[in-house]
Structure formats: C-alpha cells, structure tokens
Amino acid sequence: MRNPVTRLCNAVKAVRAKFDEPLRLELSLVDHCNLNCKGCTHYCPIAPRHLMPVAEVEACLSHLAGVDSSMFSYIYLLGGEPLLHPDIAEVCHLVRRYFPTVGIKLLTNGLLVDRMDDAFWAACRDTDTVLSVTIYPVKVDYDRIEALCRENGVRYEVFHQPKEGRFFSKHVIDDVNPGSRHVNFLRCHELGCLTLRDGKIYPCATSAYAGLVNEAFGRRFEHTAPREGRRGGDYVEVTAVKSRADLSRLKERPTPFCRYCTRIEPTEWAPSRRDPSEWL
Ligand code: SF4
Ligand code: SF4
Numbered sequence: 001m002r003n004p005v006t007r008l009c010n011a012v013k014a015v016r017a018k019f020d021e022p023l024r025l026e027l028s029l030v031d032h033c034n035l036n037c038k039g040c041t042h043y044c045p046i047a048p049r050h051l052m053p054v055a056e057v058e059a060c061l062s063h064l065a066g067v068d069s070s071m072f073s074y075i076y077l078l079g080g081e082p083l084l085h086p087d088i089a090e091v092c093h094l095v096r097r098y099f100p101t102v103g104i105k106l107l108t109n110g111l112l113v114d115r116m117d118d119a120f121w122a123a124c125r126d127t128d129t130v131l132s133v134t135i136y137p138v139k140v141d142y143d144r145i146e147a148l149c150r151e152n153g154v155r156y157e158v159f160h161q162p163k164e165g166r167f168f169s170k171h172v173i174d175d176v177n178p179g180s181r182h183v184n185f186l187r188c189h190e191l192g193c194l195t196l197r198d199g200k201i202y203p204c205a206t207s208a209y210a211g212l213v214n215e216a217f218g219r220r221f222e223h224t225a226p227r228e229g230r231r232g233g234d235y236v237e238v239t240a241v242k243s244r245a246d247l248s249r250l251k252e253r254p255t256p257f258c259r260y261c262t263r264i265e266p267t268e269w270a271p272s273r274r275d276p277s278e279w280l
Pocket of ligand 2: 257258
C-alpha cells in the first residue's frame, strides 16, 4: 500500500497529465477479440461480435476533420482486436485522408499479423500506420511479427509488455456503492485518451464499453446524456462536436460516470472465466 503523500503526488501528476496531454482518439473498430484476457479493460470476453461499419468510420472522421483536422496528436485503431475488422486497410486510408498529419497506431495482440494480406501491409506503409503490439504470455512469434513489419516497410513497436508479474490493471467499477466522481477522477490512471464508440466520444474506454457489463451481468451502470445538446454529460455525440474545446472539456473534467470507478488493482494475466468479479 502506497503512503498518502505518494498517492497525492500521483493524483496531482495524473490530473496535470490530463491537461497537458494533447488530444488522442481511440477508434473502437471491433468489440470482440480473438484472445480472452481476464479483466480486459474493454470487456472483450463478454462482448458480442460487433464491428464499426466503414461508412460509420468515415462519417465520424469526416465530421471531426471538418471541425479541426489537426486536433488529435494520435488516432489509435483498436478494439477488441482490430485485425478482425475485414476493412482494416480501408480504415487506415480513411484516417490518413481526413487527418493528414496525425500519428496513427494500430494496437494489436499480434495473433493475426502473419495472415494479413498485401493490401493490409500496403495500407500500413502508405499511411505510416505503426503496428503497436502488446506482448501477452501466449504462444505468438513476436520476432516474426517484427520481421514481417521490417520486410513490408511498416513501423513496429511494443505497446505493452509484462513487468514483474503485473501485466494488467483491474479497473474495478461499482454500481452498488459508487463514490465521488471528483475523488475517483483524481485517482484515475487514464491520461485522457478519448474513445469513439457508436457515434459517441467518451473520456475513456471504461465508460465507453460499460454497457457490455450491463448486458452480460444485468448491472445498472448509467450514462448521463449531455445537457444543452453537448455539455456536462458522460459523452459527446460526434455530430455535436463543434470545436476542439468540446473534446478537451471531456478529458479534463470528471464526468458523472467517474463515480463508478472505485479503484485499480494490479493483476496477472490469465484467461477470462467471464466471471463478474473480473470487473466488479
Ligand atoms: S487481447 Fe487485449 S482486447 Fe483482446 S481480450 Fe486481451 S486485453 Fe482485451
Ligand atoms: S470514467 Fe472517469 S474515473 Fe473512470 S476511467 Fe474514465 S475518466 Fe477515469
């Protein structure tokens, strides 16, 4: 258990980071995944199969780029597992077309990389999309993935790697005894990476995907709709975004949903048993 001074310093650092960090956007392309990780922070083990249609991707990107095509420093393509999306190459091209200067990273568990076709590799290369791989304790030849990237002229990086057995953070959410949204936001680990899902932008994946917990376990995590068309709620409708400030506000201030985020516990990787205790 960390002492109170360390906890306070960490909280101040986390809040400062929320203000200092440039805007970054996660495009949630696929809800489901081909790995089954206990406590997955995107709730993939309990997610039904669901893809974001390319037409919806384009409509969202087109609107946001019309507001400000340089407002994001990075756009992340992820899920679930984004390589399960049949039009992933087209998505890379769309992001680059609407956001010519943004950094693009495709976050993958790597399981499908050696089955990707030439169109995929060409899209990554031509759009300067970085293949950002998380190294899980499963049988995947990560050296082979790095070599494939090299052969195809695609940038490769390791996004996350296990350290001292603390592979995951379990984000405990609680709809029975919620806390203070302000206190929870102060302790929050999220660095303001916005998540776009189903036409709405949320301050984090925890909030964006919480509906999956309701569906799987009959829980009652509720989202508050924005007031005055776009402010004060848990999300912003993409079509209601009128300025960069609309999104900055979302990442810099606690939202009503923050009351559910009671604590974070380091945990080791294991296959999910789809048990509520992995998340609740
Ligand atoms: S690989 Fe990533 S997205 Fe897939 S279940 Fe594991 S943690 Fe979730
Ligand atoms: S809902 Fe709020 S406290 Fe919870 S992870 Fe998101 S930003 Fe952090």
